[in-house]
Amino acid sequence: MRTFWKISSFLIFFSSLFLSCAGTPKPVPKPVNYSSESAVLYEVSVAEGFVKNKEPVKALVKAKVLQNKTNGYSAVEKLYKLAVNSTIESFQEAITKKDWYSALIYFKSLASVGTSPGNWTETKIYQQQMHSWQRLDNTVLANLKNKPQHNAGVENKTAVFERLLKGTLTVWVDKGMKVEKGIAFSDKILGSGFFIDKKGYFITNYHVIQSEVDPEYEGFSQVYIKDPIDPNRRISAKVVGWDPILDLALLKTELIPETVFRLGTSEDLSVGSKVYAIGSPAGLEKTLTSGIVSAKNRRLLSLGSILQIDAAINHGNSGGPLIDEFGNVQAVVFAGVEQNEGLNFAIPVELLKISLPKMFRGGEVMHGWIGALGHTLMPSEIQELDDVKGIMVDYILPLGAAHQANIPENAIITHYNGIRIEKLHDLQDLFLRENVGTLVKLKGFEKNKDNKYKTREWFVMLQKRPKMPGETVYRTDSGYRSLLPLLGMRLESAGKRHTYRIKSIIPGSTADEVGFLPNDYVEFKRATFEKDKNVLFFRLYAKRRKMGYMEGFMGMWAYLDNPSYF
Template structure:
């Protein structure tokens, strides 16, 4: 009995100690609600004078119901005032990139900037500044972009044409004048000089060991001069080992102007663009001829010429025609299909029209298919050339939406988590109607806009929801990853990628011990799933999605019962390239 009483006493004492310790323990802080966290982030953006990101954030908060209409209106007035103030600061500091970005944002927002210079005046001031710094080729490229967009006219560029003439850039001075290219002009007289301004690119990557034997590891490509100061253009994939942070081996870059007896001249990479497969190099050479672009896009069937070093055979010129345009081979923009004979070593060489004007940069061919080769159109080079001169990797922009181009327009299939489109709650099935006030119905039109925008710029988009309601959404562009598919997969997306990669929407229907069953809900016309004969209500078992970064492929394995095949069970594998152009 005494033992029991003592046990009761000890138990009561322990309980009292626990209660006392709980009462005197630390008090957990209150967890701030979602509204408070977002308002703190908004205030941080306001304090750090980032008006465009603050604008995007306040619109998102209003859309999600975290702030009311009056609060939204108050914040927008403050942000509008901040845009005006930061614009005038940028103008005073001659920070033309910032001033142009804010000026364009003000146009999209229909906001007055209180007697500040307009975009045209800013652009011309920027060109004058480049001329004063003797950065003529970036100025010429910027002027070509402004002419194509209609921002400036030929009459506005007399000072630039004069600078081109005075500096010996005859072809550029002709480009900057209103007269069109002379179709009767031929390149035969200047051909030796043109050929002499192309070079062979050599990248020495040491010794490659295969099967216990060592072999010289060399990359051979072509290049051509675009500047009298020794700047030249080639393909990124030719010089990738020079700048790719994942490459860990030996790499040395040289150029050679003549045959194998000519000296190898050291060169360095100035700027590069993995997405458009272009690179700007610099060598201590003064070339005799400078390649400059033509004023018009070559027509189907038009005669063109390529110069390069196929198989290391320097200064080889071949001819052919433009077979097709707008081939969707690039992540941003289209490629030109040509039947000019192309082989290994031609990559990075110039593609010219009969007037000797640059119309493209050779970058690829299909092995075992004679006469099917491709080039990057010169207008994509113009769009990024000044940024490559600035040095480093070109930063492209995106909103993180995967679009399907069909009869109904551009339909959103998937948004990458954390992207501007995801933050703006762009849902599957939304239709993209316009970008920056320009109606769009094709990926080509959207990419033509985005390739000229940079991360941090404001983008005005108009979306139509499935019920027909239209909504204007402002987004601040984020930096585009090298591979949107790899980025989404890295973030955990797998089954979500089936829709954008293969064009079919799937729904899980059950799970066994070792596998899950699904059904195809919808198949979009013209997609891989459609061409494979899949249709809605086809049941299947998931066997896995494999992403192959080296070969740039996505492989979907499944056991399916096709309705069109009488529901007979079969194992199939669907394949899709991961470097696709429908992620914007």
């Protein structure tokens, strides 16, 4: 998190630009008064409505919150039984339909509240799902959990490369013509890809084919591949599924490939491991470059860790495979820094394996979140809970999943379905492996009426993570509250309209890097989106202690995405 905020701080500058107003502050939803019987019964009726609408997991969340917040209401216990039975019925319906995706959601949700439907187990459901893929002759998904064979001594390295070059392809998207300064230019996007089965399915980056599926894009778009045998022949392709957050896409063409790639496992890689990138840099097909893994676990995407490599990567390599010496795909190339030769990145094959089953289902892949922002606890950050490791919840999105589960700000999360959580990315990685709509149990600490931390459990249903969480925050929450997740400053009213005092600063945040301190004053002036840059610009009037309470206008950028959201 600290690295991301630091990068953001470089974009801060003083400005007196006139910016369009982003809108009036929005009211924050009032908390439920659980001491009121009428309020409790109203919440029960809302949950009963979820059951009628075939949304049993939502009802289960509501029932668990009511159980935790009330005592002795027979209506609440009746609701809980209704929600559990309704979830079991939905699970059984999914089993009957052989809808193993939905079955896993219902099974895991029931398991989180300590209920097991019949003699089913999670392993048994996964086995049935594998058998289903086998019957559909989907060898890619059926073999996802199989460890690839290295074939050492059977095929030399040169033969491996020559064979795999036939399974790589050039992907290009024709976007028609664009006009700049009165001159028309051909508008094309160039990328790479690689076949993963004999039916013509192949992988590339989402950003390569984004215009094919982006609802906000209104121009012409057509994706093609170049025939691996005859480069002068172009073949149309169609997008099957796409993952904007992990920057992956699954496409299909009618071409029967001569060679397909095996998916490996990045667990076999370590810093210094030899790797090879295949792609079409600058349109030069079947280019092979080599290098090493420079670093692992770089946090540059919203979710998941990526590999840093020094193999030469250029425009056109995006979407190509990164392989080991045995020819197994270890990652998907997705970015290079043109100004820094040797500074390039690839998406580990484990993330591809997580996304593939969902991409094969068709459409956009959804990843789960609970609508919160937080940071990994620093040593001795909470003196009352010495040596406790976990995640500090800095912000809760109104009406988000965490809000509905009654998780408060300043809560500490230490466990996920019984698994110990020490760092923020540990929890994010677990969310990444769950389907949206699944109920999970979180455990940790929250403050009681005496302002003392006490152990608590929360039951929360994962919602779809937006592509730009910061935009969701700003459009959903009130203006001054949104500055906490966007800039890292917690505010309270200073009496005057739009004027606030800073109560606290998130360590390592943009506000912290700029030098804001508690008790500084800011006046919220204007804000505007720059969607092409994925940023939000705030214009503030600041009065800062560090500068002798000197007053002045200040402009601050905030990214609409941030790896601190979960």
